[in-house]
Amino acid sequence: MAPLEAHGARAIHVTQEDIRRLCEFLYRRTGMSFDDNKRYYIDRRVTERMAATGSESFQSYFATLRSDADHEIQHLVNAFTVNETYFYREDHQLRCMTSSLLQDIVRRKKNQDAIRIWSIPCSTGEEPYSIAMWLMENWADVDSHNIEIVGSDIDTRALKAAADGIYGARALMRLSPAVVDRYFERLEKDEVRIDPGLRDSVQFTRANLIDRSDMARYRNFDIVFCRNVLIYFDDASRRIAAENLYDCLRPGGYICLGHSETMSRISPLFSVCRFPEAIVYQRPEADRDGK
Amino acid sequence: MESEKTRSMPRARILVVDDSSLVRLYFRTALEKGGFEVEQAINGIEALEKILAQAFDLVVVDVNMPRMDGFSFIRELRATAGAVAGLPALVITTEAAQQDREDARTAGANFYLVKPVSEADLLRYAAILAGVPA
Amino acid sequence: MPFIKRGAATSVPDSDADNPAAHVERLNSADAEIRWAAARALGGQADAVPALAAALGAEKVQRVREAIMTALMRVGNEASVMALLPYIRSQDAGQRATAIEALQALPSAIMPFMPALLADAESDVRILATELARNMEANDATHVLCKLIDSEPHPNVCAAAIDVLAEVGTRDAIPTLKACAERFAGTPFLPFAVSTTIARISDTQG
Numbered sequence: 152m153a154p155l156e157a158h159g160a161r162a163i164h165v166t167q168e169d170i171r172r173l174c175e176f177l178y179r180r181t182g183m184s185f186d187d188n189k190r191y192y193i194d195r196r197v198t199e200r201m202a203a204t205g206s207e208s209f210q211s212y213f214a215t216l217r218s219d220a221d222h223e224i225q226h227l228v229n230a231f232t233v234n235e236t237y238f239y240r241e242d243h244q245l246r247c248m249t250s251s252l253l254q255d256i257v258r259r260k261k262n263q264d265a266i267r268i269w270s271i272p273c274s275t276g277e278e279p280y281s282i283a284m285w286l287m288e289n290w291a292d293v294d295s296h297n298i299e300i301v302g303s304d305i306d307t308r309a310l311k312a313a314a315d316g317i318y319g320a321r322a323l324m325r326l327s328p329a330v331v332d333r334y335f336e337r338l339e340k341d342e343v344r345i346d347p348g349l350r351d352s353v354q355f356t357r358a359n360l361i362d363r364s365d366m367a368r369y370r371n372f373d374i375v376f377c378r379n380v381l382i383y384f385d386d387a388s389r390r391i392a393a394e395n396l397y398d399c400l401r402p403g404g405y406i407c408l409g410h411s412e413t414m415s416r417i418s419p420l421f422s423v424c425r426f427p428e429a430i431v432y433q434r435p436e437a438d439r440d441g442k
Numbered sequence: 443m444e445s446e447k448t449r450s451m452p453r454a455r456i457l458v459v460d461d462s463s464l465v466r467l468y469f470r471t472a473l474e475k476g477g478f479e480v481e482q483a484i485n486g487i488e489a490l491e492k493i494l495a496q497a498f499d500l501v502v503v504d505v506n507m508p509r510m511d512g513f514s515f516i517r518e519l520r521a522t523a524g525a526v527a528g529l530p531a532l533v534i535t536t537e538a539a540q541q542d543r544e545d546a547r548t549a550g551a552n553f554y555l556v557k558p559v560s561e562a563d564l565l566r567y568a569a570i571l572a573g574v575p576a
Numbered sequence: 577m578p579f580i581k582r583g584a585a586t587s588v589p590d591s592d593a594d595n596p597a598a599h600v601e602r603l604n605s606a607d608a609e610i611r612w613a614a615a616r617a618l619g620g621q622a623d624a625v626p627a628l629a630a631a632l633g634a635e636k637v638q639r640v641r642e643a644i645m646t647a648l649m650r651v652g653n654e655a656s657v658m659a660l661l662p663y664i665r666s667q668d669a670g671q672r673a674t675a676i677e678a679l680q681a682l683p684s685a686i687m688p689f690m691p692a693l694l695a696d697a698e699s700d701v702r703i704l705a706t707e708l709a710r711n712m713e714a715n716d717a718t719h720v721l722c723k724l725i726d727s728e729p730h731p732n733v734c735a736a737a738i739d740v741l742a743e744v745g746t747r748d749a750i751p752t753l754k755a756c757a758e759r760f761a762g763t764p765f766l767p768f769a770v771s772t773t774i775a776r777i778s779d780t781q782g
Binding site for chain 3: 462463464465467468471506508509511536557558559560561563
Binding site for chain 3: 164166168176179210217283293294295300301303348356358367369386390397419440
C-alpha cells in the first residue's frame with residue numbers, strides 16, 4: 152500500500168496487515184466489524200486519527216488505541232460512523248418493547264404502578280422521543296397505563312437541546328410522513344420541532360452511568376435503553392455501570408444494548424432473553440445461587 | 443475444487459463462532475476455499491443474533507469460549523422457537539475425552555472435532571453436516 | 577398523552593458515607609442485598625482486601641460474588657491480584673471468566689505472577705494466563721508470551737499465546753514464532769497461525 156500523505160506532513164505508512172490488526176482489535180473490543188469493501192475508507196480515517204494524535208507510526212498509534220488514551224477508541228469509531236442520530240434508530244428493539252417486553256412487564260406489575268422507561272445516555276433526545284412516539288403509534292394498551300419516560304445524559308448541553316426538541320430534517324428519515332405530521336411542527340430552514348405535548352412527556356435529567364451515588368437516585372425502571380456507550384468504557388467502569396444499571400432496574404426489568412454490543416462481553420449480572428425481534432438482557436427476578 | 447454443478451448452486455452458509463481471531467480466520471479461509479459462504483461471531487450471543495437474522499446451513503462453534511461456552515450456546519439454540527432450533531452444529535472440543543463427547547451429544551451437537559482441526563476434516567464434515575452433495 | 581412526569585430521580589441517604597469498617601461488617605450480613613451494597617461500597621478500598629477475599633470464598637449468590645470481584649479489581653494491588661488468582665481455576669466458568677477479566681485489567685499488578693502462571697502444570701491455566709498479557713505494553717507482552725512458547729509442548733497453549741501476539745506482539749517475537757512453526761510443522765492450524773501473525777507484526781517495533 153502506498154504511503155498516504157496527511158496535511159502535508161511526512162507520509163505515514165500504514166499497511167494492509169496493520170489495518171487487519173486494527174480491525175480485529177476493534178471487533179474484539181467493541182463488536183463492530185467492517186467489510187473488506189469498507190477497508191479503504193478505514194485506511195483514510197486511521198491516517199486522519201494518526202495525524203490528530205501526533206502518532207509518528209502505526210505502532211505508536213496502535214499502542215495509543217489499545218490503551219484507549221484520551222478515549223481514542225471512541226474518536227476512531229466516531230470517525231468511521233456517520234455520527235448522526237435519528238428517530239426510530241434500531242427500531243427492532245422498539246418493536247421488541249411493544250411486541251414482547253411490555254406484556255411481560257404488565258403481567259408482573261402490581262397495583263397501578265407506572266411503567267418506567269429510561270433512555271441513558273439520551274444525547275439530544277431522539278431516543279426518548281422515539282420511545283414515546285413508538286408507544287403511541289404501536290402499543291394498543293398505551294392509554295391504559297401510566298408511563299414515565301426519562302432521558303438522561305452526562306452532557307448538559309445535549310440535555311438542553313433535547314428539551315428544546317429542535318432537529319434537522321435528516322433526523323426524520325425513518326419516520327413516515329404521517330408520524331411527522333402528528334408529532335412535529337415544521338420550522339424554517341428545514342428544521343422541525345417536537346410538539347409541546349410530546350416534549351412535555353419526557354423528563355430530562357443529568358446522570359453519569361459510572362457514578363454510583365448519581366445512579367442510586369434512579370430506581371424501579373422496567374426498561375432501560377443503554378445503547379452504544381458501554382463499549383467505550385474501560386473494564387472497571389463497565390462493571391460499575393452494569394452494577395449500577397442492575398440496581399436501577401426492577402427485578403425482571405429489561406436492558407436493551409446497541410446493535411453490536413453483547414452483554415456477555417460486558418456483564419454476567421443479567422440473563423439473556425431471546426425474543427423474535429431482538430435479544431435483550433434481563434435483571435433476574437430472584438438471586439441465583441452459584442456452585 | 444468446485445464442479446460445474448456446485449458453482450451454479452447457491453453456496454451453503456456457515457457461521458463460525460470462536461473467541462480466537464486466528465481460529466476464525468483459519469476456518470473462514472478453509473471453508474471459503476471449499477466453496478462455502480462464511481460469517482463469523484466472537485461469542486454465543488452474537489452468534490444467536492446472527493442466526494435469528496440470517497439463514498445458515500451449519501454453525502461451527504468452539505467449546506471453550508468465556509461466559510457462554512459452546513455447549514450452552516447449542517442448548518440455547520435448540521431451545522429457540524422455530525426451524526432455527528434444528529440448525530446443524532459442529533462443535534470444536536479440546537479433548538477427545540469421553541465426557542466431552544457425551545456433553546456434546548446431550549447439548550444437541552451433531553458432531554464434534556478435536557482441536558487443532560485440520561482443513562481436510564473441517565471441510566469434510568462441514569459438507570456432510572451442511573447437507574452439501576458430494 | 578398517557579405519559580406522566582414525576583420525580584424521575586429520588587434523593588437517597590448516602591450510605592456510602594459510612595466508614596469502610598461498617599461496610600466490612602455488612603459483608604457478613606445474612607441479606608444478599610446488604611452484602612451486595614457493602615461490596616460495591618468497598619470498591620477500591622485497599623484495606624478491605626482481606627475481608628473481600630474472605631467474603632468471596634464464602635459467597636453463594638452470584639451477583640454478590642461479581643460485585644466483590646469488581647471491588648477487588650478496583651483496588652488493583654498485589655493483594656487483590658492474589659485474592660482473584662485462585663478463581664481462574666474455578667469449576668464455574670462464569671467465575672473463571674470474571675477472574676480473567678479482572679486480572680486482564682491489571683497488567684502491571686499481574687506481571688510478577690506471570691512466570692508461575694505460564695509454567696503452571698495445568699494446560700488450561702496456561703491457556704487462560706496468555707489472555708492476561710493482552711492489555712500489557714507490547715514489549716512486556718511479547719517477552720512473556722515468547723518465553724512461554726519457547727518451551728511449551730502443548731499446541732493449544734501455543735495457539736492461545738499466538739492469538740494474543742497477533743494483536744499485541746512486536747517483531748521481536750518472530751524468531752520464537754518461526755521456531756514454533758517448525759516444532760509443530762505436522763500439526764494443523766499452528767503453521768497458519770504463525771505465518772498470519774508474523775505477517776501482522778513484521779513492521780512492528782515496540
